[in-house]
Amino acid sequence: MQRRCVAGFSRYFNAFNRSNSSILCFNQRSLSTKAATTLKTHDDKQQTVKAFDEMPHPPYWPIFLGLPHAIKHKAGTQFHKYLTMNRKELGKIYRSDSPSFTIVTVFDPADVEKFYRMDGKWPKRFNVESWKDYRKVRGIASGMITSEDEEWSRTRKAVDKLMMRPKEIFKYTPQLNAVADDAIQHLVKSVPTGPPNTLSDILFHWALESAGTVLFEKRMDCLSEKKDPEIEEFIQAVHDFLLHTQNLFFVPLKLAKFLRLRIYKEFIQANDTMFRVGRKYVDMKLKEINQNIEHDSVVFV
Secondary structure, eight states: OOOBOOTTGGGGGGGTTSOOOOOOBOOOOBOOOOSOEEEEOTTSOEEEEOOGGGSOOSOOBTTTBTHHHHHHTTTTTOHHHHHHHHHHHHOSEEEEEOSSOEEEEEOOHHHHHHHHHHOOSSOOOOOOHHHHHHHHHHTOOOHHHHOOHHHHHHHHHHHHHHHTOHHHHGGGHHHHHHHHHHHHHHHHHHTTTOOTTHHHHHHHHHHHHHHHHHHHSSOOOTTOSSOOHHHHHHHHHHHHHHHHHHHTTSSOHHHHHHHTOHHHHHHHHHHHHHHHHHHHHHHHHHHHHHHHHHTTOOOOO
């Protein structure tokens, strides 16, 4: 099995019990360190680094590795509690292995900083295999979210010219404030009779509405009490997409595809719905832009 972990953090493994901080960072890069080695630090001091295989981890089972332990402690629905438990038992750096991948979890902000400072010209981003696979199956370009290296850099630079400039972001403030006001009003109305999960539902709808407002410059009415059926379908699709993305972390993707597992089929269906509705709003915006060009109006970039 290919080992994947946070690049660079093996250098600090020998001090993993030093801090009580609680920042989580995870990324991936292949490692094959099975023996201790010696490295030079930035001030030319020699530092002995423990082997990757010596890194602490939750209890392992044959074949399934750490997956049964994660399921037993409800990592899927109570991940924050699972992290807290592992932090107390394993220390500030530990690894979690499943049949399909290995993740290294890091809690010390100083180590997180060192990791990012050591990254190369193009950051090695967390590979969500199921996302890439869907785009490949449907013949969709990678885009900024699933691309890597130079391709990612080109896409990111194009977005940076608009979205990373504070003066450009400020233009969306009135619209986003309106979305936030609607979310607060919706929350206030639901307080007397709302179930315990009301807040998380409203925040989920608020996040979708905010994203749509920026991406499409159009309200999708995710916070409306009487939603369009298509928007209801879109909201459910996003929910299923996130849920099954998480589930497919614990099941090898090739196995899920071969067996046509329900989580894989629902994952594909959710993606299809998101892209279908998303394209509809993009097409609406392009049509509006073309009409504005014809009338010499201000055009959205």
